[in-house]
Amino acid sequence: MRTLSDFLNSVTMYRLMIYFLAALTALGAVFGALGVVSYAPTEILGHAVLFVFFCVLINTALAHVWRIAPNKESPVITGLILSLILEPVFSLVGTALIFVISLIAIASKYVLTVRKSHVLNPAAFGALASSFVFGHTASWWVGIGVFLPAILIGGFLVLMKMRRFRMVGVFLFVLTALFFIDSVFFSGAGVLVALSFVGALAWSPFILFFASVMLIEPLTSPGTEKNTLLYAGFVAAIFFILQKFGGGISYLIELSLLSGNIFAKVIEPGFRQLLTLAEKEKITEDIYSFLFVTDRSFAFLPGQYLIYTLPHKHPDNRGERRYFTIASSPAEQKILLTTKIIDKSSSFKHVLRAMWPGGTIAASHVGGDFILPHTLSDKLVFIAGGIGITPFRSMVRHLLDKGESRDIILLYGARTDGDIIFKDVFAEAGIKVGLKTIFVLSEETRENANYRHGMIDAARIEAEVPDFRERIFYVSGPEPMVRSVQKMLSDIGVPMRRIRRDYFPGYEERPQKNRA
Known part of the structure; x- marks a missing residue:
């Protein structure tokens, strides 16, 4: 398999x-x-x-x-x-x-x-x-x-x-x-x-x-x-x-x-339009953010994705069309695409990385069910591995934009502190809407109020989320990590109906043992 x-x-x-x-x-x-x-x-x-x-x-x-x-x-x-x-x-x-x-x-x-x-x-x-x-x-x-x-x-x-x-x-x-x-x-x-x-x-x-x-x-x-x-x-x-x-x-x-x-x-009316690159930023060694402006606004919910089409010469097996989570919130007006790009990444991503402000990419078809529950009183746990943090950035920024407090614990797994992105958003949310964020680093031994060393395993869940049986879990990251965390949650008694998944195919350079 x-x-x-x-x-x-x-x-x-x-x-x-x-x-x-x-x-x-x-x-x-x-x-x-x-x-x-x-x-x-x-x-x-x-x-x-x-x-x-x-x-x-x-x-x-x-x-x-x-x-x-x-x-x-x-x-x-x-x-x-x-x-x-x-x-x-x-x-x-x-x-x-x-x-x-x-x-x-x-x-x-x-x-x-x-x-x-x-x-x-x-x-x-x-x-x-x-x-x-x-x-x-x-x-x-x-x-x-x-x-x-x-x-x-x-x-x-x-x-x-x-x-x-x-x-x-x-x-x-x-x-x-x-x-x-x-x-x-x-x-x-x-x-x-x-x-x-x-x-x-x-x-x-x-x-x-x-x-x-x-x-x-x-x-x-x-x-x-x-x-x-x-x-x-x-x-x-x-x-x-x-x-x-x-x-x-x-x-x-x-x-x-x-x-x-x-x-x-x-x-579910669809659309297709060209997005124009306004800003590009390399935010870690291998993670890039692309901020696009739209021809006209369109509705989406935090955590949903767009289908992007980027025609280019000599596309590889992964083709010219990809799905990416919208990392921005609906109120930000611009579309933030944040992704990991390494030497082995697809030709699509290499062309995207080479794009300069003013370049365009076609976007269409908002979709996805990895969204916040309608009931504000639901207690949530967000578990992110690596680039899987992007839908949570959209959700948390949305809560800040609306001034809406929810009971949410974010467990964010990364190799080192330098691999963590969107710290400013999560720090602001900790002050304004009550978000509790724990960074779990597999390759650093830092331990303090917001940092833990190790993995996001059953012991970590039980220690950081004592009421985990009462919460809905959102899990996002590389597919092996998501499947492993889902099994772990099920093993400790979290019903499958309380687990939401959103995985990112292809991000398997670092296997689950280092992420969760």
């Missing part, structure tokens, strides 16, 4: 999705050679190459027209999806058809927007247009039984990377529940027959591919967990309604997803 975690931390979800879809395409070519699918390997591969080529070409051209930097990975994903759900047509007429479908799919990202954020899943929109305009309905040929093992493996990796298991689980639960109820109570089927039917539906490669590839697409689905679950249930319900009352329409899954995309924008 450690090796798997290392792999997932080394690649962005977009790059992982490309690997997954490319593997399915290659597997389809193998099945074609073996006669398992009814298309020749050259048809399958040629179909995929043309879709990817046209999607990338059109995306580059439209980005130039709209005067925005193109994302290189998104059109590749769109092209691969379209090639896997539309029947291969490898001919002159088929090539023209592929071009037009690619044009419609990619153009939807630029034309059908709300606050410069695209609304509809481009692959689903392209497939729907193919049905309406050309009568070329998606066959979803990737959804036949022989692809099931590959879809299960690839889908598991994608969902693990994106942490969308609950979202897909809700979709499958609502879908199967509705079909089961309809089969038993309205269609007269026996319980065993109905269970067999919904079981086959839930394990259908077609449904699993749709759920693990298209349903979860981050820019056309909500960013908070509550809303993602509502969205998943909505898409499942629309699918059932169209299947039941749609008169046998052949594009019901595409229509269901697009309806869900619109629903997502209603409950």
Whole structure:
């Protein structure tokens, strides 16, 4: 599992999705050679190459027209999806058809927007247009039984990377529940027959591919967990309604997803805008802060994140799009991005570090549920490891801005005193809003009112937080540290429902033994 975690931390979800879809395409070519699918390997591969080529070409051209930097990975994903759900047509007429479908799919990202954020899943929109305009309905040929093992493996990796298991689980639960109820109570089927039917539906490669590839697409689905679950249930319900009352329409899954995309924008409007770098500061040996100004204000809650896109030459496996917590508070008006950058960091981070004031980066899609509870009387413990302090900086600054006192103990783990950031904010909060801060240093023996030597372990929790069973814990930092602290808290009797997690993939240069 450690090796798997290392792999997932080394690649962005977009790059992982490309690997997954490319593997399915290659597997389809193998099945074609073996006669398992009814298309020749050259048809399958040629179909995929043309879709990817046209999607990338059109995306580059439209980005130039709209005067925005193109994302290189998104059109590749769109092209691969379209090639896997539309029947291969490898001919002159088929090539023209592929071009037009690619044009419609990619153009939807630029034309059908709300606050410069695209609304509809481009692959689903392209497939729907193919049905309406050309009568070329998606066959979803990737959804036949022989692809099931590959879809299960690839889908598991994608969902693990994106942490969308609950979202897909809700979709499958609502879908199967509705079909089961309809089969038993309205269609007269026996319980065993109905269970067999919904079981086959839930394990259908077609449904699993749709759920693990298209349903979860981050820019056309909500960013908070509550809303993602509502969205998943909505898409499942629309699918059932169209299947039941749609008169046998052949594009019901595409229509269901697009309806869900619109629903997502209603409950959680997105945006996209360029942020302009105002200040850059190196605040420790390897931690940098970037302060950006916005074109227009947008709402977010302390502890939430933004999706940043920074196109650059020769991106590595971690790509051009990253998630970063907003370290500033809503009242500060500017967006503070603070991150760790070392020699082994991604190409994205190296380009970010080289940026000078006046440079721009695209930001979109506020999301995340790592936020303060609504009940002011809840007693809290913040546990931060390294750069995991950023969401707590946003929360604490927010409390200062509002003059709102809460019962909070902050345990901040670092190697040395020189690795600690945002001391001024936490010191001010200690005076004005009652924040108690304990710095736990693994490589310094300093011991006084605010400093401890060692690790954030069970003994430390019990010593510093005697009423820990009454508190809600917020844990943020490198993934191994977060998982270790979560287990430790559970072992000493903290219920899982009282533990909130926010981890930072990729920060594993110093393992947990030095952090917590």
